[in-house]
Amino acid sequence: MTPFTVLTSVAAPLLRDNVDTDAIIPSREMKSTGKTGLSAGLFAPWRYLSAGSRNPDPSFVLNQPRYAEAHILLGGDNFGCGSSREHAVWALAEYGIRAIIAPSFAPIFAGNCIRNGVLPVVLDRESVAAIAAANQPVTIDLAQQHVEIGSQRWSFAIGAEAKAMLLEGLDGIELTLKHRERIAAFQRADRLARPWIYFSTQS
């Protein structure tokens, strides 16, 4: 996973509440069992003039020339709600979006972002609106936990684990497997306490 440290980019405003993962990538655009080849389907229902076509709708924010190089998205409340499909984040990351700033995120989507090097930044609605209104390049510094435009600065909160995973591009499975002895010990005790949970005899 690509580490996330400091990012400077224009921020494309998509200030709608409840942007769902069906809009980020509709099921019909999930054409293979892999994690790649998804960016063309990103926001397909809004980005293209008709279903199945690839004719850009000029009114959609990512089709506007000034946001062509945007690596940051500004969103509304409950961003990424709906289906758990990680394809939504794979499509965003493949397209080049590395951070999303929104008043709140749906929980599964936020988790998927962190697993794929995409930073979900929670700022209140007024701050997101101010960043959109400024319409200038935005700098996000994860280590310092702030968003900056010139002299304006907004601080954000993020869990210590999510921060470390993003900053260092860590593999969660590798980290967890360091605790395999503790996991095995838990299961030995748990097999005695809750034998009905287990179907096999060996750990």
Next chain:
Amino acid sequence: MFAKLWDQHVVATLDGGVELIAIDRIFLHERTGAAALNSLRESGRPIADPSRVFCVMDHIVDTRRGRNDQTLMPGGQAFITETRSAAREAGITLFDVTDPDQGIVHVVSPELGIVLPGCTLIAPDSHTCTQGAFGALAWGIGSSEAEHALATGVLRLSRPKTMRVTFTGALQAGVTAKDMILTLIARHGAGGGKGHVVEFAGETVTALDMEARMTLCNMATEFSAMTGIVAPDQKTFAWLDGRRYAPAGALRTQALQQWQTLHTDDGATFDAEIVIDAGSIEPMVSWGTSPEHSIGISGAVPAVAPERALAYIGLEAGQRLAGTPIDAAFIGSCTNSRLSDLRRAAALLKGRRVAPGVKALCVPGSMHVKRAAEAEGLDVIFEQAGFEWRQSGCSMCFYAGGESFPPGSRVISSTNRNFEGRQGPNIRTHIASPEVVAASAIAGCIADPRKLRS
């Protein structure tokens, strides 16, 4: 109750408030399962305990009679065949396309007794919260998290906040669990649950049968909750009796002792509390493009409503919903496709006909449900009324590029999401209970099932 569930699964407490939480059951399906299994195989990591991993073909399978691996979704067959080979190689239990146990993951897991009170269960599917109805901590995750749990048997989690939603009093006749959860979301917003574990409590919830509790918990994800849970009780234990994977004999006796402790103690506190008077709830129907855009069926689209949603759905602010003509009616999905759902719809359809020009479809939640419904003659009632009667699967709850309704159709649907394009490009979805779907199918327009009864 949440604390009891959580604490029992804490394997280790790490830096930064992160805990390793033991995962008791993992479910996969063909739409996202192959991605996780293939990625795991490529990393060279084995599955920690394949005996506790299950996989089902439900999302894109054909629901027409005589089905096989071919599906109407372009390229869909690869999802089925790749998932099958990955599942076989991994040695996990697969409920395949033509298996008599096949069905929607959140219908199959409870009916086989795979979900149990007090267990943790995850699946790369947002509606995994359905299974919280059994007093399990069951929630949806992404493919990477699924891979993590497959490889390690645990997930890295921070303790979530808790919320209690208490329903008081009795439901009016014709009002269901679907209307309870839509009322909660309509009043408190699609983001109202904010990652909390939501315990559904109160006399109204206790009075619900298990299938209704599943409907209630199913849409916790539409409330942006991590999951929903209901304290297990005698109904839960009785429901699980004799199910294939549920404990029997001495093991059941031992399990029961623990399961009976899984309730919220007096004086327990929650990070948030909501109380809803169940008697104030009407049959609900959605008017817009988020489940929070829902109102009582006698009501009207709000005077101030988002223009974008109105433009998509083709309604005007202040317009009454009842009487709006529909093109199609769908009964199915992990929300409302169980035997009790089909019985209640059939009770309204019996001796009546779907209005001319309305395409109507019933897709049972599992092959078990389908066979049980047929044993009662429900299939005959549906077909005589003009509904198609299908094989089980997720079907038209979402559009994957295959089967859909004619472009621009207005659909009354017992599903869980009315997002733009969810059921197909420009399809306008109104979500509601099976009763409202049945009554509307007969009337040819959005209709109140209570008026049909009398």
